[in-house]
Amino acid sequence: MDRTGSDVLKTPVIGHDHLPWASWPDDALLDLPMCDLHVGLKGGFLEQPIADLTQELERRGLLFCPHFWLSNEWFTPDGIPGIAVPFYLAHPRLAKLEQAQMLEVEGGTTEWCLRILRHEAGHAIENAFKIRRRKTRQHIFGKSSQRYPMYYSPRPYSRSFVHHLDLWYAQSHPDEDFAETFAVWLTPDSLWEERYRGWPVLKKLKYVDGLMKELRGASPLLTTREEIDPLPHLKKTLREHYERKRRHYGIERQLQYDPDLKRLFSSLPSHACKQSAATFLNRFRREVRRKVAGWTGEYQYTIDQVLEDMIQRCRELDLRVPVAEEQAKLDFTILLTVHTMNFLRSGRHRVAL
Structure with a gap:
């Protein structure tokens, strides 16, 4: 995966030319409250990967499609069949600021963005069909009630987990394990049966494959369009946001x-x-x-x-x-x-x- 470049930095934004902060220097932009950015999902980089994800779900015969909104980071809230997307992917100037503050733009290439969207879609579809309550899911992946760790010790050579996002993310929690397994299953031409042949994780992939076949044409049990921490509600400044984010990763x-x-x-x-x-x-x-x-x-x-x-x-x-x-x-x-x-x-x- 390319972690050194960013397609979003090169993507023109339609309809956002009037934003005054687009020409501001970093120091001035950092003092702007996030709710005053006034950016959206349409007309820029995010349109294509979101459309690609929607098509991938449709090709699998799934009636489910998550809703999307801008927030401070990538996440899918518990009980919400939707995906929060980080604000910096909505405008090249914000992606440039993210690059300057964090040295990279997470999800900033089309391929990288799609990888993350597939992962988050795994969380969202679990919410939509209440999959976490199923006994077989709990037996194969573990219970969602397991506490999320602030830290985890990955085992790079384990064959009990798929490899999708970096840092062996599937190993961090049962919910992440399911989301990563779903993402591998959903990815076109992933050849998962061949790639993971002989690995214990193949049992997880076959479970997801059978489960998704069962859900073809089925209507989601949960259809709320609720948005958690939408960008217009975030009052902290970009400076405050990045100070916290750097503390989070600057261990x-x-x-x-x-x-x-x-x-x-x-x-x-x-x-x-x-x-x-x-x-x-x-x-x-x-x-x-x-x-x-x-x-x-x-x-x-x-x-x-x-x-x-x-x-x-x-x-x-x-x-x-x-x-x-x-x-x-x-x-x-x-x-x-x-x-x-x-x-x-x-x-x-x-x-x-």
Whole structure:
């Protein structure tokens, strides 16, 4: 999945040319209350992926189609057969701000957006048909009453869960497991029977397949169009929103970087004339951050916080680059990847639920 670009940044918006904040600098835009953005779902980037999802559901013979609204983030509320979509996907200027604040635009490409929409549709269809109450669903996936964790320890090589969204998201909670399994089932040409042949998770996929065949042509039990936290009701400023969001992903770290950094770089007097490690890392910071994000599926913002800590320690220890630049770049990229994966396995990973 491409986590480095954003289609929404390039998508023209029809009917929103009158918005004065579209030309404001970031500092001014951040002081605007979210309810004063006055953007909608129509006329921009979101129209196509939402239409694609609707067609995918129709092709499966499902009468269910979720309703959509703009809010502060991606989510599907309990008991609501609809999907909240983040406001920043409604306008290229807001996507640009998201990029500046969080270093990426989650769902900002058509493919990425569709992946998330399929996942959220899994939650929404569970609500619409009250699937969580079914005994077989509870037996196969677990009970929804299980408490949602703030942290979880993924097992990257487990064959008991599908792979759809990053960070082995299906492993975080039974509801996420169902939504991820539904998303894989719904994805056109996913070839799930072949891809997961011999895996224990195939039992889950076959259950979803049989369940959806049962629901073909059936009317949803729940049809409310209620919207939770719609954008026009959000009074906090964009600055307040991003301060909270950065705290959410900028997790306190207790990792000790010094031994690894001292093995890679040098504080010996004989290397005092060599390039500063802090300067070196700052120079290719964006490149290494994107590469590690692609390898691990971790948020670039989280990786950047680890990277910032490492750069600060290099500065405090006055470390120098004792080897050729390309070799140092490769060695450090591997080091950062290892620390990121250790962090994911540590159980301290913050889940964006």
